[in-house]
Amino acid sequence: MNKKGISTLVLSSLFASVLMVGATDANALTEKKVLKNENGEIHTISGDLGTLRGATAQDRALDALNKVKVDYGIKDVSKEFKVKESHKGELSTSHTKFNRQLNGIPVFGDQLIVHEDNGRLTGVTGKYKALTPTATQATISKTDAEQKAVAKTGFTGLLSVPSNGVLTYFPSGDKAILTYKVNVCYLATDQPGDWTIFVNATDGSIVESYNSAADIVGTGTGVFNDTKKINTVKKGTQYYLEDRTKAMYVNGSTISTYTFNHGSLSQTYVTDADNNFNGEEQKAAVDAHFYAGKVYDFYKNVMGRNSYDNQGATIISGVHYSTGYNNAFWSSSMGQMVYGDGDGTEMVSLSGALDVIGHELTHAVTEYTSGLIYKNQSGALNESWSDALGVAIENKNWLVGEDIWTPAVDGDALRYMDTPSLGKQPEKMSQYVVTTKDNGGVHTNSGIPNKAFYLFATSLGSRVDAAKVWYAASRDYMTQTTDFSGARAATLLACQDLYGQGSTQYTALQAAWTAVEVN
Template sequence: MNKKLIATLVLSTVVTSSFALSAQAASDKHVYKNEKGKVHTVSGKLGKASGSTPEARALSALDKVNADFGFDKAQGKFKAKDTHLDENGTTHTKLDHTVNGLRVFGEQMIVHEANGDVQGVTGTYSALTPTATQAKLDAKQAIDKAVAHTGYTGELDQAATSELLYVPQGDVAVLAYLVNVTYKSDQPGRWQIFVNATDGSIVQALNTIENATGTGTGVLGDSKSINTTLKSGKYYLEDQSKPMFATGGVIRTRDYKGWQFSFLQSDMTDADNVWDTANQRAGVDAHYYAGVVYDYYLNQLGRNSYDNAGHTLLSGVHYGSKYNNAFWDGTQMSYGDGDGTTFINFAGGLDVIAHELTHAVTEKTSNLTYSNQSGALNESWSDAMASVIEGKNWLIGEDIYTPNIAGDSLRSMADPTLNGNPDNMSNYVNTTSDNGGVHTNSGIPNKAFYNFATAIGSRTIAGKVWYTASRDYMTASTDFSGARSATIQAAAALYGTSSDVYNAVVNAWTAVGVN
């Protein structure tokens, strides 16, 4: 929700060629760099990759671009994470950069190949010198230090987890434990904390909870039809009608009743399946809108729930006391009631729910790191999909924000400057607050999405390009320049390089100063 403009930093982008692929010879190779000169994409007809498996072919393909990214041989430096075959028959294989067999946080490569023909490589590689090869702390010690760093002394909502890996710090790779700490309180936390595995110091800490903020009656007084389940004479806010139910997934909505712990939630029930009491309104909206978001991702994008495996969508309403926020904590959605002045109940906005559940989708696709440019893209992708799914305007949060002030919103995608956010790289905000300005600088890619969608006259097509880019062409460390390349590649894959869609996405990013 950060709406303050703090400082500006003018950035330029360095590329070795444009994305006008149709004007180039088929054998040309195109190398793309960000404003700091770091390669993030190599595309073109790169030759044949050998191997009987996607992983083997991906390693072979990486050896064809090793000089561009700055490594010698792929074997021993990369390990396949997952493989996806898209609708056009292109295989996208994600590989983690590894050092001494351990993954390097945030550094991935994606190889795009069709029947062995290498079409491109996307990602990030840094030549790093490891600080150590053996940990002196064990996992429990690292978890204890991470929890202490948060300052939280209550019971954790989920058991903390840890992973030994390397985290880039300049030109070195620090051996560290990545510890995930999640809890609910007045200031809920979903922390990624890197604990130095040799001396126990905190290398980096990110709180990735984004501060955003029958028949039933919703928060705004409107009536809705909702799918419920009858059990032992009571109706429950549990929707078993979606395709996810075939694998055990449901849409379920529960009530915190002012508490802040998941285990204190209780089921929302009703005797006659008419959900019209004041306390039920938030539950009605959370339940109904979760179904709208699920249906959109399934019917328009072919994605079955946030993980594409039909996982249950769980929501909890009435979180805390007058809590001014809504958030995804890695397992469920939680909605505060708002204080009645700055916000009303957060479940009352379809775009709010679509925004938060898209964070869950992003976590399972590109997994954009929640800081700096990748964090701003994380926020922006949620805003973009929220504007697509709601479809009524280019405002974010207008239904639940400042109920006594008409016409305002948390963010405007058409004009980010209305909320103090930049709409061009010439006004990029260089700051250490808000995880590096993730909400503020999201205005730049937001404006690019608005430019794109309005130019082609279709939010649906624009959303498909953005989703495909996140799924197939973006990694955890993708920056603005990399996002431009990713969306252009997605447009090319879906609609071809001579299409109006392709040209529109190129122009959309150029107009906001991202080249």
């Protein structure tokens, strides 16, 4: 949002979260980079990592894992990894996914992906942790495990499909628990079940279980009194704003929404007894929860990204922050979104607008892709990329934050991407504002790349198609210190990957940047 306070918060969070090892200079494109999460776990290795040997993509991918096994701490690639699938990407790239196994038994949720460009290794993504198996053989039968799984659900009728148990290692800390992974499905009932249950293969205890079908039953009333269907979970006698229906839940991650209760130090669950979240204090939470799901779906379905870190991280929202707080922000330190209620004059509850939530969660995506430093031109790009993805996710108009901005004034907005000058922003480089305020004018000068995005998207006839180029540029070609000229080059490289250098899209993108005097 366009407040100085939030600029400081986002800047500090971006600095705190940079975990990339290796060069960040845009000219050092071939240097090996090792990226880690907040727990120090490697999730990405990238760079020009050498020539791969092998006649097929699968053979070359195995060679690739051997090249990085020391980084990950893998002892024996051939014993621990099995090819799941390989596919071609843009141009000459290919991507091969491996499932992990121990003693020939799959490890739940553990995968590595090898990225190759015409015989050269360009990267490996995924996490790896040394695990000690609790057992190598089951001591209870598959049938016993299936019976225990069905008993866990409490269902006594006819299953929609027969339950089926498969030996699977379930990661827990540094242990790999030998389990039967059992699916139990019954749909012809008022409370359907589509369970995944992990039964300890040596003692029959339940290690983990979840029911995806039981999570799609809630309703709620939003900030503007509209009714929404929301994904919830029942725990005891109460329903919680916890969405377990997304692909991220394969790793146990959820979309969860809390409330600060108009304070700033602690949060509590948002709960309801009848699964109809329609109380006045629940409205902001309903919108935050619903729209976070929409943003997740956009990134997953359109961009192929699994949550903001692409590793399926839990998305947490906290509403009712402080009193009359005119802002929303992504906190890297807390790993969550924070929403104020607004003062009722300048703003209303900031969780009530999809483009705002898309904007803020894109700050999280940027943190894990380009990591643009929140100052001067790179900071203005950080803001602009969030505006661009926000309007693409909402896919409605070129106004940013119009739903929550100055409720007494019709038709105005926080920013105007088609005409930035309406929001007192420059539209081309000759109007660039040199200032020390707002971290070098990040909310002011973002109008220039915003206008470039608008021109490009309108020439394509699609905000979403333009956003694909913007996202790929941030993911693949932009560094922490990319400036406006670098952003032009990065988006053109991404556009070339997606459409080709001789395409009409590429020509339109060149024209868009030239129109705003960025060369």
